[in-house]
Amino acid sequence: MFDDGQCMVRFLPIVVVSLSVLGPSGCDQTRTFVGAVACQGLARPATSNSREEWSFRGLDPRVRPRLRPGSYASATRGSRFIGPEDLGSHRYWLDGEEGNGIMYTCAGGHIDIAHVRKAADWTGYLAAATLGRLHDGRTSFQLRLSEPSRYTVELTYPPDWDSLSPAQKERVAREVSRQLGQFLAYTGLTWHEILTWFGFRPEAYKSEFPSAFSWEDSYSNLLGACLAGEALQDQERAFNDAMTVALRNRLESLGVQPATVARQTSEAVRGDWYSKRWLFTVINKRNFDIGLDDGQVTPCLLQDVSVCEDAQAQPLTVPTLDGLAQYGFSATVTIEPRVWEQGKIFRVLHGNAKPTARTLDPRVHFAPLIEQMKQDSQADLTHQANRQGGATPKPRS
Numbered sequence: 500m501f502d503d504g505q506c507m508v509r510f511l512p513i514v515v516v517s518l519s520v521l522g523p524s525g526c527d528q529t530r531t532f533v534g535a536v537a538c539q540g541l542a543r544p545a546t547s548n549s550r551e552e553w554s555f556r557g558l559d560p561r562v563r564p565r566l567r568p569g570s571y572a573s574a575t576r577g578s579r580f581i582g583p584e585d586l587g588s589h590r591y592w593l594d595g596e597e598g599n600g601i602m603y604t605c606a607g608g609h610i611d612i613a614h615v616r617k618a619a620d621w622t623g624y625l626a627a628a629t630l631g632r633l634h635d636g637r638t639s640f641q642l643r644l645s646e647p648s649r650y651t652v653e654l655t656y657p658p659d660w661d662s663l664s665p666a667q668k669e670r671v672a673r674e675v676s677r678q679l680g681q682f683l684a685y686t687g688l689t690w691h692e693i694l695t696w697f698g699f700r701p702e703a704y705k706s707e708f709p710s711a712f713s714w715e716d717s718y719s720n721l722l723g724a725c726l727a728g729e730a731l732q733d734q735e736r737a738f739n740d741a742m743t744v745a746l747r748n749r750l751e752s753l754g755v756q757p758a759t760v761a762r763q764t765s766e767a768v769r770g771d772w773y774s775k776r777w778l779f780t781v782i783n784k785r786n787f788d789i790g791l792d793d794g795q796v797t798p799c800l801l802q803d804v805s806v807c808e809d810a811q812a813q814p815l816t817v818p819t820l821d822g823l824a825q826y827g828f829s830a831t832v833t834i835e836p837r838v839w840e841q842g843k844i845f846r847v848l849h850g851n852a853k854p855t856a857r858t859l860d861p862r863v864h865f866a867p868l869i870e871q872m873k874q875d876s877q878a879d880l881t882h883q884a885n886r887q888g889g890a891t892p893k894p895r896s
Contacts, residue, residue: 552631552634553631553634553672554627554630555623555626555630555673555738556736556737557591557737557739557741558624558627558738560624560627560628560630560631563624564617564620565591565593567617569599569611569613569614569617570601570611570613571601571713571773571780571782572601572609572611572713572765573769573773573780574762574765574766575773575780578600578601579599579601580600580601580758580759580761580765581598581600581758581761582602582755582756582757582758582759582761583602583747583750583751583755585598585758586598586743586746586747588739588740588743589619589739589740589743589746591738591739597616598612599616600612600613600758601715602750602755602761603765603804604750604753604755604756605753605754605804605806605807605810606752606798606800606810606812606813607754607812608718608799608800608801609715609765609799610715610718610719610722610750610753612719614688614715614716614719614720615719615723615726616742617688617723618684618685618688618719618720618722618723618727619724619726619727619730619742619746620723620727621644621684621723622683622684622685622724622727622731623680623727623730624680625642625679625680625684625687626676626677626680626681626731627676627680629642629652629675629676629680629683630673630676633654633675633676634669634672638655639651639652639654642683644687644688644690645701646690646691646694646699646701646837646838647838648687648690648694648834648835648836648837649835650683650686650687650832650834651833651834651835651858652679652683652830653833654828654829655830656827656828657826658827659827671826671827671828673731674826675823675828677728677731677732678728678818678820678823679820679823679830680727680731681724681725681727681818682818682819682832683832685721685724685817685818686832686834686861688724689717689720689861689865690834692712692716692717693844693865693869693872694836694838695708695710696712697843699838699839699840709779709780709781709782710782712786712787712872713782713784713785713786714782714784714785714786715786715798716786717786717788717789717796718786718798718815721790721796721815721817722749725749725816725818726742726745726749728818729741730742730745733745752813753813754807760804768801771783771784772784783880785872786798786799787872789865789869790816791865791866791869794819795814795815795816796814796817797812798812798813800812831860832860833858834859834860834861835857836857836859841857844859844868847867847868848864
């Protein structure tokens with residue numbers, strides 16, 4: 500078993516080749532193909548699991564999710580718009596069968612399919628990693644996503660845990676791991692948006708600030724976590740096949756539209772939700788709804804889309820840790836930022852006072868950070884309006 504956050508590498512030497520897609524549009528445009536293979540151990544998913552510990556079909560906790568390039572939901576260079584016929588099959592492993600890009604749905608607005616798949620795979624990975632630690636009886640463990648930040652999970656087991664049969668333990672552990680995987684993935688991807696807002700750069704030469712909390716991000720991330728939760732409960736299919744079915748079914752229920760409609764709806768909000776500044780795409784429409792007020796994320800829908808007459812937004816429920824109680828478990832999750840930008844973040848949370856701990860609780864500290872970002876976003880829009888001699892735009896939320 501490998502330490503938290505490690506990649507399993509079986510063949511050396513490995514030459515990592517990074518191919519960058521030139522252009523200002525699109526988040527995560529750098530495609531590190533060989534690096535993605537290296538982080539997946541240069542292996543294909545096992546058809547069976549010979550290990551005695553518990554596992555989810557098609558997932559290996561030693562293998563982290565691969566990279567997936569995304570794009571803005573803007574009709575600018577680098578964005579790809581797709582329809583349901585372009586989806587292909589979901590693949591956790593490096594494979595050419597997937598189709599990713601921006602879709603438009605009547606009840607979910609624009610959806611970045613790459614973000615959906617990324618969130619789903621992180622949910623699966625984190626659930627699988629948690630399941631292995633429950634098998635070992637761990638009460639405290641640490642995990643990482645893409646950033647250097649470290650997540651510490653503290654678990655309290657039910658009092659009668661040791662009296663349960665192995666089959667009972669596994670059944671409960673699967674559900675607890677599934678819920679924790681969803682919570683950790685959605686929390687971690689929201690944390691990624693927060694970090695990039697405060698200046699964190701996964702690649703030093705490229706800022707992802709323009710895409711932080713763009714109008715489709717949080718809903719796409721949450722959709723992926725929700726769908727992965729369904730896939731992990733599928734008793735008939737392995738993860739990839741279960742995700743393929745779950746994604747197609749959910750998009751159909753949301754009223755997915757052809758690629759031409761996805762592009763047209765994006766063109767319709769040019770100059771309002773986004774604009775061009777020289778060679779760069781500027782995002783004006785931010786969706787800071789991460790479920791803090793009502794436990795749901797509501798998508799941003801366009802008005803007067805002819806093919807979506809009388810469409811109603813379909814919110815998604817945010818995963819929490821509260822559901823663990825029905826199994827006798829409780830958990831806390833804290834984040835240790837471990838990035839240069841943590842000073843700015845702690846100043847928002849604590850002012851000039853020195854924090855007593857270099858960690859934060861997402862259930863407590865995300866709210867003031869989101870509020871600060873809303874204020875910063877409005878100030879930026881006001882500055883843009885003043886420079887252009889126009890009226891101050893309404894707050895973007």
